Amino acid sequence: MKTARVALLTLAFLAAAPFHPSAVAQNWPTKPVKIIAVFPPGGSVDQVARILAQQLTQQTGQQVIVENRGGASGSIGTAAVAKADPDGYTLGVVFDTHAVNPALIPNLPFDTLRDLMPVMLVGKGGMALVTHPDQPYKSFRDVVAAAKAKPGSVSYGTIGAGSLGHLAMAQLGNQLGVEFNHIPYRGGGPLMNDAIGNQVPLAIGSVFLVSPYVTSGRLRAIAVTSAKPDAKLPGAQPIAEQGVPAFEAYTWWGVFGPAQLPPALIKSIYEELAKAVKTPAVMEKLSAQGMEVLGTPPAELDELVRKEMPRWAKVIKDNNIKSGD
16 A cells, blocks of 8 residues: 555656746756765666666766765765755665665664655566585575574575675574574675685575576576566576465665655656666666666655565564674
């Protein structure tokens, strides 16, 4: 059921028509635009931001630059977006941690729902549970059986404490009544290094992160968190079909601006972004990241965040998960 804010966003978005206050919005952009990527260079957030920036520069004739402001699970860069002028010339690309941080990080310097304005849900993607070929696990059912046979004996690595992979595995453990041993890494690179070196028996990460290693045969994918199998990971069945009905967990990427962006301006920005993600070159680049490209309007991004926040807040509370654990 849609919240009142979702309904208002939808009505405002649809009602934004060419009248005087929106005249400037109709011409957006008339000067360079800054997109803040809320994670460091090299990751998926950075790549999404740069793919969008390049296409927006081509189609608008205005320079769109990317500024990386990583740290604190994306909250440092997000705070910069929240504090920017609501003129449409500072936007931010965020990751799924956007909906996790309110419960994970004490005293965020912004209110996730009040201080930011959703602009577009770029896309979403599943995660994959992978293992070294020398490990005995052939399916998620094997992992669960091992955890039940010897509680605490099954270890898995993630890109960090409070990451979506960590929370998904914690929720699965709760639902199944089993204990998994979490090993946090400082990002995808170190995690993959230890996974392909057989230093950690299991790893969970985005399809974008793990698929090159699965394709090369250095890792074996045994499950995906999406509702359907992923073509990039043949043989890896959804966890929902491996004993946990209806389970889904998705990474996602969204564009936000500061609160108080006028509806007409949001509409103009969204239309340019939607045009950008629908171009074949951009579609191809984003899909190569394991992303299902969506390009959906502000209300749907707002609804997603409001749905994800309580889900993961409960997992964090139930499992006493702390940032930096």
